[in-house]
Amino acid sequence: MFRRQLIWILFLGFFFVSCQGSYSQPTPLVSNPANPTSFSTPTFTLAETPTPAHTPTPAVTFGSAVSVIFVSDLQSLPVHAHPGEDTEVIGYLEANQTNIPTSGNYQVADERLWVEIQIPQGGFGWVDAQNITSTYAADQFCSNPQIQGFTTSILDIFEQKDGERLAEVVSPIHGLRVRTHWSDAEVFLGNHQQISYLFTDPTVYIFGIDKLSQVPLQGTFSEIVYPLLLDVREGGFETCNTLQQGLAADWVSGFIQWPFEYANLNYLARFRPAPPDNELNWRMWAFGIEWINQQPYLTVMVHYQWDF
Helix, strand or coil: CHHHHHHHHHHHHHHHHHCCCCCCCCCCCEECCCCCCCCCCCCCCCCCCCCCCCCCCCCCCCCCEEEECCCCCCEEEEEECCCCCCCCEEEEECCCCCCEEEEEEEEEECCEEEEEEECCCCCEEEEEHHHEEECCCHHHHHHCHHHCCHHHHHHHHHHHCCHHHHHHHEECCCEEEEECCCCCCCEEEECCCHHHHHHHCCCCEEEEECCCCCCEEEECHHHHHHHHHHCCCCCCEEEECCCCCCCCCCCCCCCCCCCHHHCCCEEEEEEECCCCCCCCCCEEEEEEEEEECCEEEEEEEEEEECCC
């Protein structure tokens, strides 16, 4: 009897171990090759519409053309022969490449969404959806009634600390990231599911370096970023794909700019001018907006103020 029980215990232990899953790391970007726009020349065929292992929530569709985002000017985006990080790389897209046709095929691999694109030199390949967004002409974006007053809605959500409403407007693919200075590194605040807890999140981030003290700008989102957002809610005005510039915007470069990694994202800016008696006290936030499922979603927030 004891021997039979021992056999069953060993069998069940082996079964549970064999059923454990694994987690795959994000697809790595690569440093720019000598010729980032050149592709190898195998024979390509359009893949049949795949059946995903699961459907992302919400189901995501891009437009008929996409553009590269979140890739620095020193890197390129790999194009794979099949969905998945470990599949053959058949070429690269430049960091600022735009208007790349899609086939309409999607597939989940490595727990990430992959999108089939048409390679400029011919044929088809797959890219990680984390680094693409729907192409949307700037003039059409700014004239779309869906984004009129969008910054007011966003700032109302922040003022009310409404995590559920914030999750509804944050990108279901790319989540939300922030820069407290346009030239600083971005801080990823969370994905579509995590972002509803942002206002109570105890995570301490290093958002950059304080220009005056030269010490890390360190704290939670509510401690560091939240007050800066509320400062443009009253007395600010909205612009589209345009950055207003107050006095002493940047002593080093003499100008401010929309970060390179976000160049293919349209944005709405909220500028609060300086009062007459304090010309340095101006502030601006720019909100990167992308189009998914024919709806606008927030995915980037960039802060600007007087610099020294």
